[in-house]
Amino acid sequence: MDSGLINPLDLGANGLPYSIPIHPNLVHLTIGLFIIGIAFDIVGVFFTLEKPVFKFLSIPATRSGFFDVGWYNMLASCIISFFTVAAGFYEIMLARPEADVKSAWGLGAAETMLWHGIGGVLLLALIVGMTVWRGFQRYIVRKEKALQVQWSYLLLGLFVMFLMYAHGTLGAHMAAKFGVHNTADNLLRMGLDPNTLLK
């Protein structure tokens, strides 16, 4: 972004007004809660198979308990993801990536950032859509059924996990290859020594 526009923000060596980026931290919650949510719904669906295992371990377990975990984790992932995306856009607008470098996927910094931005909005839409669908199954269409979730929901969940993997790898390239918002990388680029400056 044009440096004349962002000069008043008083940015550090990492290009942010604070030392540690916020987006990569919120992402832990989005991804962790989503995957665990889907995983517990799968555990709930296959409960008959696991029942002897839990019995052997003397851990009381009910099918409805697993579906509770599936629902509440998905709901939490949905709520936090709005903040993840908001923080992501703030930080991507302040990014000053290394130019003339290509990632392991053959993309430059600008392309990686653009795809990561588009992917983020798409994933947010999918997470919100799936949460609404999950709530609909839980409270309306499958309220009386033993299996609270539909197979199509679980399959879409697995597909979204695959998208998350691709999306997360783009994010990892931004961090570990292009050095976006990375203090040591930016110091090295400026010809300074992180070893003395970060002691």
Next chain:
Amino acid sequence: MFENLLPPLNEHNLPYPDTMHPIVVHFVIAMVLFGFLCDVIGYFTKNYRLFEVSWWNMFFATISIFIAIIFGQVEAGLALAYDAVEPVLNLHTLVGWSLSGIIAAITGWRYVIRLKDPKRIPVAYLGLGLCLALLVCFQVYLGDQLVWVYGLHTSPVVEAVKEGSL
């Protein structure tokens, strides 16, 4: 003899494409923090279903943290840590191993609480949960410093260390 079994190290000084530890810790962080949140909301709203949610989150957090530590040790060993990083990396390692014991012990207590009465939770457990959540946040902060301030496993840092300029 074992070095021949590993694939060659890449520009991140890893035998596989990207760091794994920050991915595995998604689960520990999300489950411990969300588990605590569910305990608090469940305690005040008397929605005991949330206790079930937090128990299962803690159960799997306990398994995940050991996987996180295995990857963490591998990647810390390959990290090409320069002098300034070492105190932070040491503290992150120390807190990480301690967390495995702490989380396992808390989950064990939780198992007993749930066995006695799944619809109630003692205030002392909530207090301990708060301490755990704060410790996890501190550990995340240290890990963030290793990646975002010191740039461990990022290609510019790996390159600089290999060239001998860092």
